[in-house]
Amino acid sequence: MSAITAASREAPRRPVERRRRLGGVRPGAAGPLFVAPFMVLFLLLFLAPLGYAAYLSLFQHKLIGGTTFVGLQNYVTALKDPLFLHGVARVALFFLIQVPVMLVLALLFALALDSGLMRFARVVRLGIFVPYAVPSVVATLMWGYLYGPSFGPFAQLGRHFHVPVPNFLSDSWMLASLANVVTWEFVGYNMIILYAALRTIPGELYEAAAVDGAGAWRIAWSVKLPALRPALMLTLLFSVIGSFQLFNEPKLLQTIAPNVIDSAYTANLYGYSLAFTSQQVNYAATVSFLLGLVIVIVSYTVLITANRRRAS
Amino acid sequence: MTTTTAPDRAPARTVPGVRSRRRTQAHRRSTPLTIAMLAALAYFLLPLFWLVIASTKSTQDLFNSFGLWFSHAPQLWTNVRQTLTYDNGVFGRWLLNTVVYAGVSALGAAMLAAAAGYGFAKFRFRGHGASFNLVLGAIMVPTTALAIPTYLLFAKVGLVNTPWAVILPSLINPFGLYLMRIYAEDAVPDSVIEAARIDGAGEARIFFTLALRLLAPGLVTVVLFTLVSTWNNYFLPLIMLNDPSLYPVTVGLSSWAAQAQNGGAGASSNMLALVTTGSLLSIIPLVVAFLLLQRYWQSGLASGAVKQ
Numbered sequence: 001m002s003a004i005t006a007a008s009r010e011a012p013r014r015p016v017e018r019r020r021r022l023g024g025v026r027p028g029a030a031g032p033l034f035v036a037p038f039m040v041l042f043l044l045l046f047l048a049p050l051g052y053a054a055y056l057s058l059f060q061h062k063l064i065g066g067t068t069f070v071g072l073q074n075y076v077t078a079l080k081d082p083l084f085l086h087g088v089a090r091v092a093l094f095f096l097i098q099v100p101v102m103l104v105l106a107l108l109f110a111l112a113l114d115s116g117l118m119r120f121a122r123v124v125r126l127g128i129f130v131p132y133a134v135p136s137v138v139a140t141l142m143w144g145y146l147y148g149p150s151f152g153p154f155a156q157l158g159r160h161f162h163v164p165v166p167n168f169l170s171d172s173w174m175l176a177s178l179a180n181v182v183t184w185e186f187v188g189y190n191m192i193i194l195y196a197a198l199r200t201i202p203g204e205l206y207e208a209a210a211v212d213g214a215g216a217w218r219i220a221w222s223v224k225l226p227a228l229r230p231a232l233m234l235t236l237l238f239s240v241i242g243s244f245q246l247f248n249e250p251k252l253l254q255t256i257a258p259n260v261i262d263s264a265y266t267a268n269l270y271g272y273s274l275a276f277t278s279q280q281v282n283y284a285a286t287v288s289f290l291l292g293l294v295i296v297i298v299s300y301t302v303l304i305t306a307n308r309r310r311a312s
Numbered sequence: 313m314t315t316t317t318a319p320d321r322a323p324a325r326t327v328p329g330v331r332s333r334r335r336t337q338a339h340r341r342s343t344p345l346t347i348a349m350l351a352a353l354a355y356f357l358l359p360l361f362w363l364v365i366a367s368t369k370s371t372q373d374l375f376n377s378f379g380l381w382f383s384h385a386p387q388l389w390t391n392v393r394q395t396l397t398y399d400n401g402v403f404g405r406w407l408l409n410t411v412v413y414a415g416v417s418a419l420g421a422a423m424l425a426a427a428a429g430y431g432f433a434k435f436r437f438r439g440h441g442a443s444f445n446l447v448l449g450a451i452m453v454p455t456t457a458l459a460i461p462t463y464l465l466f467a468k469v470g471l472v473n474t475p476w477a478v479i480l481p482s483l484i485n486p487f488g489l490y491l492m493r494i495y496a497e498d499a500v501p502d503s504v505i506e507a508a509r510i511d512g513a514g515e516a517r518i519f520f521t522l523a524l525r526l527l528a529p530g531l532v533t534v535v536l537f538t539l540v541s542t543w544n545n546y547f548l549p550l551i552m553l554n555d556p557s558l559y560p561v562t563v564g565l566s567s568w569a570a571q572a573q574n575g576g577a578g579a580s581s582n583m584l585a586l587v588t589t590g591s592l593l594s595i596i597p598l599v600v601a602f603l604l605l606q607r608y609w610q611s612g613l614a615s616g617a618v619k620q
Contacts, residue, residue: 030515031435038428038489039443045462045484046450052468053461109352117342118349126603127353130360133602135544137562138591141569142359145366145588146379153362153379184356237452245454248546255570268457275460276551284460292457299452 050292056285067282074286084287087267088244088294090175094266095243095298098179103235105183106190107228111220113191114198125195129188136185140252143181144169148256169257181249186242190235197231198224233306237299244295247272267291363595366588367391374584391589394582403590405557406564410543410594413475413560417482418539422531425485429492429530430523434505444493450486455548463551477552478560482542488534495530496523532608536601543598561594 060070078084109128113121131139147168149155158165168177201224209219247268254261254269263273268291275284362379368386369377377383395403432444462481466472471480500523508518524531546562553559556567565587572583 031431031437031440033515034427034431034435034519035437035443038424038447038484041424041480042447042450042484042486045481046453046458046486049458049461049465050453052465056464105352109349112345112349115342115345117340118346119341120346120350124349124353126606128356129606130599130602131356133540133598134360134595135546135562135598137544137546137566138363138595139359141565141587141591142363146359146362151375151379156378184359188356241452241454245457251546251550252566252569255566255573271457271460272547272551275463281464285464288457288460292453295454295457296452 050289053285053289056282057289059282061280061282074283075290077283078286078290083264083270084267084290087264087270088291091244091246091266091268094175094179094246095240097175098182099236099239099243101179102183102187103190103232103239106187106194106235107232109187109191110194110198111224113195114224115216115220117216125191129192131185131187132189132192134185136181136248137252139185140181140249143177143184144253144256147177169253169260171260174253174257174260178246178249178253182243182246186239190239193235194228194231197228201227233303236302236306240299240302241295244291244298267294363588363592367585367592369585369588371582371584374588388589391582391585392593395586395589395593398586402556403561403564403586403593406559406561407594409475409558410560410562411597413478413482413545413549414539414542417479417542418535420479420483421485421488421538422534424483425488425492425534426496426524426527426531427519428489429494430496430500430519430527432489432493433496434500434502434523447486447489451490455481459548459551462548466552472552473554473558475558478542478545478549481548482538482545485534485538488537491534492527492530496527499526499530529608532605536605536608539601540598561590565590565594 057074058069058071059067060073061067109124112118113125118124134142146152146154149167149169152168154168155165157163166173168174205223205227206219209223214222245268246266250261250265250269251272254265261269263277264270267287271284271287271291274280274287365380365382366374368388368391369383370385370387370391373383373385432440459481463472463477466477471477504522504526505518508522513522543560544562545560546566549560549563550566553563556564559567568583568587568590572587
């Protein structure tokens with residue numbers, strides 16, 4: 001079961017056990033006091049902005065006539081807005097292609113490191129994890145220059161050996177180039193989550209499997225993969241959230257390739273340009289709110305599908 | 313010191329078994345696997361290698377020499393000096409801003425998450441389950457989708473274009489709270505709290521002198537997470553700040569990159585070299601911190617991801 005559902009599911013039945021265990025603890029007011037600072041800020045900085053955006057999304061501002069209440073009109077507009085729909089479709093496509101590649105790589109690396117079969121495991125683990133410490137801004141700038149046709153080394157090598165090198169910043173390559181940047185940044189992070197989970201599998205399980213004559217591949221498939229389920233769910237959920245709100249990488253590559261990445265290339269980029277370029281605050285709030293909703297729906301769909309498949 | 317030894321505790325239940333397994337497999341090594349993984353490593357280090365090389369070049373050499381090797385006239389120090397002095401040393405200011413934003417956010421977020429995690433783990437009160445589930449649900453809400461609404465709200469109350477606009481939203485880390493609650497359940501035994509109560513210690517004193525020490529390894533994990541995410545944050549400061557003297561290094565570098573792209577890269581200007589050197593300087597502190605503290609990542613992530 002996934003880490004997140006696990007915790008929320010156990011919440012209802014927990015108090016009974018807990019009370020029994022705590023025995024003579026006085027209830028007192030201390031608990032709420034410890035929780036209060038976080039919850040107050042959570043209300044102010046998490047729920048209030050969401051509420052305010054929801055409120056703004058119900059209005060429209062016109063030069064003549066000022067701000068008027070329009071109900072769900074903005075949502076109707078957004079759901080028919082080709083710019084918004086294309087942005088969402090593009091990040092959905094990105095999610096469907098990039099996330100499986102990234103997670104499969106992270107899984108393979110974690111299994112390889114955990115197998116105990118390779119040399120320099122520590123160096124390799126750290127080296128693959130290091131990109132996570134690099135800001136996405138720097139990562140995108142570096143890859144952007146590496147991709148570049150003028151002084152990127154790939155183009156230089158291609159010219160030197162007279163081999164045609166594709167223009168990675170062209171329209172047909174851009175999504176793949178973005179996927180490469182994001183994969184570079186986050187494979188290591190996901191690998192560490194999976195590797196950490198692998199390290200907690202009890203050794204007796206491997207011994208039992210080995211006694212039964214299972215080889216390394218068989219152990220990986222039948223013992224390690226099932227045990228990795230919660231960790232894989234966690235990485236998958238983080239990836240849903242990450243890819244649907246894709247912004248930094250396309251925003252930065254936009255300066256290098258303005259003709260390829262327009263202001264509505266991803267849904268989030270569209271929301272940004274609505275709020276800050278065209279000053280359509282109400283519509284920007286609508287788009288942000290809808291995008292958040294899309295992400296929550298996809299996240300829960302992923303969770304429910306995974307749990308149902310496990311149950312059957 | 314407890315903080316350096318304790319992180320191994322989270323997965324401690326199984327460590328003996330893991331160790332014995334490592335020993336039995338130590339004699340078998342696979343060369344093809346090692347080679348494949350070294351190839352993967354090369355891919356992950358390639359951009360960083362390029363960045364180090366690029367930082368030693370003038371803008372002209374960036375165009376005229378092969379990208380993956382040094383030019384005839386390496387000038388790392390010239391580039392570093394120019395980066396640090398350009399525009400009255402604004403780059404140093406950006407680095408300092410980043411340190412302040414990331415430091416305050418990380419410490420604040422970790423303390424808030426630790427107190428609340430401890431509260432949720434060790435106390436039962438009205439609204440306990442509901443509030444915890446509310447926060448858990450928030451893990452799914454993307455921070456970037458929240459950023460524009462937060463901007464709109466902050467613009468209303470006059471917080472935009474102040475350091476608080478970047479720090480305040482970073483103080484709330486739902487995943488950090490989740491980690492701290494799980495961590496507190498195991499790391500702070502009920503019997504210890506009970507004994508302290510019998511000795512007459514108040515709840516605040518128990519938390520600050522006892523629980524916080526036991527929570528230290530988990531706390532370090534949350535500090536690291538928030539530190540990296542705030543250090544690397546781009547979207548939030550981009551929309552919140554107009555004043556270049558308030559920029560963190562990410563927004564500053566992207567503004568330089570845009571300048572270099574839009575004609576600033578003329579023969580007299582060394583803008584492109586400043587962007588690459590600035591990029592290198594900005595990642596060094598975090599990469600070093602990362603390598604030194606990497607054990608905490610693993611233990612923290614293990615307790616978060618494995619808990620059934």
